[in-house]
Amino acid sequence: MGKAKAKRVFTFKRCPYCFTNLSLTAETCLGCHKRVGKVDRFGLAKKPINYLGYLAAFMWVGIFIGYIWFAFIR
Numbered sequence: 874m875g876k877a878k879a880k881r882v883f884t885f886k887r888c889p890y891c892f893t894n895l896s897l898t899a900e901t902c903l904g905c906h907k908r909v910g911k912v913d914r915f916g917l918a919k920k921p922i923n924y925l926g927y928l929a930a931f932m933w934v935g936i937f938i939g940y941i942w943f944a945f946i947r
């Protein structure tokens with residue numbers, strides 16, 4: 874086996890959630906209406922990072938630690 878072939882060029886990408894074929898410019902899946910990112914090297918759309926979800930998670934951890942401190946340590 875020789876060197877790896879040149880980058881594959883995809884003409885469509887697939888939703889990482891439901892595997893519906895989408896155009897490369899699609900930002901929302903036609904099948905499940907979830908947000909999708911750019912195509913990766915496997916032809917799948919990347920899952921966009923949900924910053925709001927991370928923020929909410931950090932907030933809840935903060936509230937939890939605050940509660941523990943308030944209830945048990947103070």
Ligand SMILES: [Zn+2]
Nearest residue numbers: 888891902905
């Ligand atoms: Zn989908």
